[in-house]
Amino acid sequence: MPSGAQAEDHGGADRRAGAGLVGGHISVNDVLLAHRTIYGVIVTAADPAEVTPAVDRALYLLRQRRG
Numbered sequence: 001m002p003s004g005a006q007a008e009d010h011g012g013a014d015r016r017a018g019a020g021l022v023g024g025h026i027s028v029n030d031v032l033l034a035h036r037t038i039y040g041v042i043v044t045a046a047d048p049a050e051v052t053p054a055v056d057r058a059l060y061l062l063r064q065r066r067g
Contacts, residue, residue: 025066034062 022031041058045051 030066034059037062 037058038055041054042051045054
C-alpha cells in the first residue's frame with residue numbers, strides 16, 4: 001500500500017468489533033502496521049532465540065504508540 005494510502009474496509013472492522021474479535025479503537029491501518037512491523041522483526045532476526053523477545057518489544061512499542 002502506498003505511503004499515506006487508506007485501506008478500504010467495507011464495514012469489516014465494524015463486524016469484527018461487533019463480534020468481539022477486536023476492540024473498536026483498532027483501525028485497519030493499525031492492523032497493517034502491526035503486521036508489517038512484526039513480519040519485519042521476524043525475518044530480520046539474526047538468532048531464532050531472539051525472535052520472541054524482539055516481537056514482544058515491537059508489540060510493546062506499538063501499544064505505546066496507541067497511547
